[in-house]
Amino acid sequence: MNIFEQYLSKIKKTLLDLSKKNELILSDNLDGINAEIPPSEFNYDISTNVAMFLSKVNKKSPMDLAEKLARALKENDKLIDNISIAKPGFINIKFKSIFWTMFIEEIIKNSKTFGANLKEKKNDYLIEFVSANPTGPLHVGHSRGAILGDVIANLLLFNKHKVTKEYYVNDYGNQIINFTKSVYFRIREIIFNEPFPIDNPNLYPGDYLINFAQNIINSDKKKDFKNFEKISEELTVLSIEQALILIKDNLNSLGIKHDNFISEKKLVINQEVKKVVDYLQKNKFVYKGKIKAPAGENADGWIEREQLLFKSTDFGDDKDRALQKSDGSWTYFASDVAYHKNKLDRKFDYLINILGADHAGYIKRISSSVEALSGSNKKLICKVSQLVKLIKNNKPFKMSKRKGDYITVEDLISEVGKDATRFIMLNRNSDVELDFDFTKVKEKSKDNSLYYVQYCYARISSVFRHVNLDINKDLSINKYDFKYSDTEIRILKKISEWPKCIEISSSKLEPHRIVIFLYDLASEFHSYWNLGKDDESKRFINNKKKITDDKLVFLKAVSNVIKTGMKIVGVDTPYKM
RNA sequence: GCGCUCUUAGCUCAGCUGGAUAGAGCAUCGGUUUUCUAAACCGAGGGUCGGAGGUUCGAAUCCUCCAGAGCGCGCCA
Numbered sequence: 001m002n003i004f005e006q007y008l009s010k011i012k013k014t015l016l017d018l019s020k021k022n023e024l025i026l027s028d029n030l031d032g033i034n035a036e037i038p039p040s041e042f043n044y045d046i047s048t049n050v051a052m053f054l055s056k057v058n059k060k061s062p063m064d065l066a067e068k069l070a071r072a073l074k075e076n077d078k079l080i081d082n083i084s085i086a087k088p089g090f091i092n093i094k095f096k097s098i099f100w101t102m103f104i105e106e107i108i109k110n111s112k113t114f115g116a117n118l119k120e121k122k123n124d125y126l127i128e129f130v131s132a133n134p135t136g137p138l139h140v141g142h143s144r145g146a147i148l149g150d151v152i153a154n155l156l157l158f159n160k161h162k163v164t165k166e167y168y169v170n171d172y173g174n175q176i177i178n179f180t181k182s183v184y185f186r187i188r189e190i191i192f193n194e195p196f197p198i199d200n201p202n203l204y205p206g207d208y209l210i211n212f213a214q215n216i217i218n219s220d221k222k223k224d225f226k227n228f229e230k231i232s233e234e235l236t237v238l239s240i241e242q243a244l245i246l247i248k249d250n251l252n253s254l255g256i257k258h259d260n261f262i263s264e265k266k267l268v269i270n271q272e273v274k275k276v277v278d279y280l281q282k283n284k285f286v287y288k289g290k291i292k293a294p295a296g297e298n299a300d301g302w303i304e305r306e307q308l309l310f311k312s313t314d315f316g317d318d319k320d321r322a323l324q325k326s327d328g329s330w331t332y333f334a335s336d337v338a339y340h341k342n343k344l345d346r347k348f349d350y351l352i353n354i355l356g357a358d359h360a361g362y363i364k365r366i367s368s369s370v371e372a373l374s375g376s377n378k379k380l381i382c383k384v385s386q387l388v389k390l391i392k393n394n395k396p397f398k399m400s401k402r403k404g405d406y407i408t409v410e411d412l413i414s415e416v417g418k419d420a421t422r423f424i425m426l427n428r429n430s431d432v433e434l435d436f437d438f439t440k441v442k443e444k445s446k447d448n449s450l451y452y453v454q455y456c457y458a459r460i461s462s463v464f465r466h467v468n469l470d471i472n473k474d475l476s477i478n479k480y481d482f483k484y485s486d487t488e489i490r491i492l493k494k495i496s497e498w499p500k501c502i503e504i505s506s507s508k509l510e511p512h513r514i515v516i517f518l519y520d521l522a523s524e525f526h527s528y529w530n531l532g533k534d535d536e537s538k539r540f541i542n543n544k545k546k547i548t549d550d551k552l553v554f555l556k557a558v559s560n561v562i563k564t565g566m567k568i569v570g571v572d573t574p575y576k577m
Numbered sequence: 578g579c580g581c582u583c584u585u586a587g588c589u590c591a592g593c594u595g596g597a598u599a600g601a602g603c604a605u606c607g608g609u610u611u612u613c614u615a616a617a618c619c620g621a622g623g624g625u626c627g628g629a630g631g632u633u634c635g636a637a638u639c640c641u642c643c644a645g646a647g648c649g650c651g652c653c654a
Contacts, residue, residue, distance in 0.1 A: 004593095032595085039597065049596060052634060062634070088634070090597065133654060170654050264654090294650050296578035307652075318580055318650080325652035332654045360581050361649040386582070387647080428590070431582060433647070435589065440603090448616080449602085455616055463613055500593060508594075516591060520601080530618040533609075541613045577616065 001106045001114075002499040004035045007046055007093075011035065014069070014076050015050065023068075025057045037493055043486075044084070044092035045099075045493060052089040062089025097483045100492050105480040107495070107557045115498045115564060117159045117506065124162040126343055127153050129354035130251065130258075131168040134243040135179040136206055138250040138409040141356060144434065145385040147425045147570075149354040150256045151511040152383075154568045159506055164348070167258045168339055171240050172265040173332060178202045180232060183239040186213035187225050212242040250409040255418050255570050262342070264335045273330050273338040276373070277308070277323055280337075285311050285372045291319060310337070315368035315377070337369040344374050352509065353382045360384045383509055385430045392438040416441045419571040423450035426515045426569060449519050453562065454574060456522035459529060460559040461575040463540045467547045471575070475556055482550035487531065487538075491524050491558065498561050511569070518565045525558055 011033065018024035030053075038047035051066035058065055066085040073091070074083050081096040107114045129149025132142050153163045170176075182204040188194045190213055198205055216238045217225075225231065244261070251257065267273055280286045289309045293299035308324035310333070323334040343351050351370075355362065363382045371377040390397035390407060397407065412421055420441050427449060428434045441448060464471040484492065498517065505513040532539035540551045566573045 034596085036593070036596090042597080047597085049635095052596080055634070086597070088597075131654095135654095173654060174652085175654060291651050294579070296650095302651075305652075322651065327652070329652080331652065336654090357582075357648055359649085359654090363581075384582075384648095432590080433583080437589090443616090451616055455614080459614060459617085466613060497593070504593065512591090513593080516601090517593095520591090523601080526617055527619085529613080530609085530615090533612065533618080536612080539613055547613090577614075 001103070001110075002503070003103065003496050004046070004500060007035045007048075008033065010077060011048055011050060011073065014072050015054075017076075018069075018072055024054070027054065027057050037497065038090065038092050040490070042086065042092055044094045045489075046095075047090050047092045049090060051085070051091060055089065063087070065089070066091050100484055100489055101480050101482050103492060103496065104482075104553055104557050107560060108475060108477075108553060111474065111556075111560050112564075114560065115158075115502045117499065117503045120159065122161055123349035124164075124347075125153075125156055125350050125352060126164045126166060126346070126348040127156075127352040127354070128166045128168055128343075129352075130247075130256075131170070132247065133170050133175060134240045134247065135175060135204060136243060137208055137246050139406045140388050140390060140409065140412055140436070143254060143409050143412060143421065144388050144425045144430070145354045145356055146251065146254055146256055147422050148383065148385050148430050148511065149352075150254075151422075151426060151514075151569055152352065152354070152506075152509050154570060155502070155506045155511055155514070158502070158564075158568055164260065165258045166260045166262060168336075169240075169244070169261050169263045169265075170332070171236075171263050172268050172335060173329075176236060176240070179204055179243075180236045180239050181228070182209055183212050183216065183242075184225075184228055184232075184235060186210050187217060190214060190217060191225055208246065212239060215242055253413045253418060254409060255422065262339065264339070267335050267338045267342065268330060272342060273335050276338045276341045277330075277334060279341075280310060280369075280372060283372070285314065286323065287311065287320075289320065291322065310365070310369065310372075312365045312368035315364075315371050317364040317368050321365045333365065336366060337373075340366065340370050340380075341373055344370070344379070349379070351380045353380065355382060355384050357384055357386045381509065383430060386433045388425070388434050388436050390436050390438065394439075397438070420448065420450050422570050423453075423515060424448075426512050429510060429512050449515070450571065451577070452526075453518045453522045453566065454572070455577055456525050457559055457562045457566070457573040458575060458577040459525075460555050460562075463547065463555060465575070466541055467545070469552075471556075471559060475552065477549050477553060480553070482553065484550065484554070487528055488554060491521070491528060491554075494521050494524055495557060495561055498565075514565050514568055518562060518569075521558070521561065 012030060015024060015026060015030070019026045032053050033048065033050050035046055035048045038044045051069055052062045055062040055065050063085060066089045070083045070085055070091050073093070074080050079095050079099045081094045083091065083093050085091055127149055130138070130142060130146045132138055138146070149165070153165050156163045181202075185194075185196050185203065186209045189196050190210070196205070197203060216235070217223075219238070223231065228235075277286065287309055288306055290304040290306055291309070292304070293302040305326050307322045307326065309320040310323050312321050313319065321333050322331050323337070325331055340351070353363075353366070363384075367377040367380050367382065370380045415438060416424075424436060424441055425434065461471045501513055501517045505511050528538075536543065540555060541547050563573050
């Protein structure tokens, strides 16, 4: 139940009634009217801007209009205790205590779905995320996008949409050849005792390739590894297989499981790339031309070559993009266009792409291709996850891909754990750079927002434990007839914003809002909890070792929202800490 | 040079899709534990929301321009 929405429709109904009686002029569009929580110093429950919004068309001052509307609103609603107006024209409403009792009953009775936006049309989403090259383990940079994608998927699922999680495997092109060669040299290193050519910049120097090589050797001891040409094709398949095992293992340790892994190579082999380029050619989106060197950059050594180009400038891109290399093979972009055609053919309502910051410049061209293929790019939503800056002991912790000694997901998880990683990565808006502080993440204090929220849940479950109740079981309370204190209502008001938080998080694909919300809720709860130190009546368990129904229901409501939110984020809520 | 993203307290950042006196945490200073979990709480100081215009009853939020930071800009994927 979203009380703001509910209240907004009540307000609109009152407005309509008044306009029918010719007592009020309505503007054509009432979308600008809102209902929200007023700043706490006003001590009201809900406020609306209607009077300011309608003052112009009615040629009345907002304050006068507010007074009139306030009177009408109060007459129409028995749940209003009192109503007042405040400069410059806000109408503030305070509810009778029964309102909050009804609210809390709603939460308890819909414990699984409270907050979900179920009225919205149900859509079928495809979300593509991670899609890191199958040449090695995932590193920290990948993990942010991975978590972002996974939690967006959870969020959409919570709202009862259909979601397919997909990983695009770039198992075609030069890098794969270099990767296979690297594995091959590691194999020679093991079998023939030849040193790995560490100075060759095209090769992958990471130690993990030694494991890949060993695994491949172990899988078929009789294979002849002497001649690369003879086994290169098979070795490519085996190497990618090794990389994918490692990547899936990394994803698993982050708590992520994709539904599909789509192979780029297959798109090429199945002629899907050729078909999509033919299609674009037929529709005059493709031509042979040359790309100019970017201005302001050192253009030495720049050779203009004639290539097959896609006219992405027709769709607002700043230059046309190459589909075919001069040796006739497809560019990454070409097969990605084919992949997007493939996605479009599967008839999803929306395609979500989660990209790393270094691929942000890629968005225009891929959305151009989607527009060329489908006549619109509205289906495609691209989210960028910005860089993660690692910090340890107040110093930046550099990642360098050069020697293959970058911080991997494995390092991260073994050091700070899955839950902390997920939670901290979502602490910030995804399009802002994030400082990931190893030292702080491991601390058990307020510095660590994960523990702060989990501690709130643990405190609640400790109360349940003390009165021999199971926090997971539904409450068997039939009569809801409670009166809550101002501090309790403050927390209930916070909870009332939960559905709104979910709605905005999912419409903007910004799951960090959930984490921020949970932190705020936990903070208010901890604050309330500590009141019990000075004032025994504020404790949940009274001096007869019992808990009253009102407190029980209240705790259940808070724990319920925390649990729901943490589940979307994909982290545990321990009973004890 | 062009494109994308960003600029809010000393530091790291929220800011509910335009609202009331702009909020947290860290750091600094001072308090709270015979009591349901102190992994917590309470209090104090700290601001030209990068700058300039504009739209609006009303702007940190929308538009334009400017400045600064990060990322990217052919056959790497």
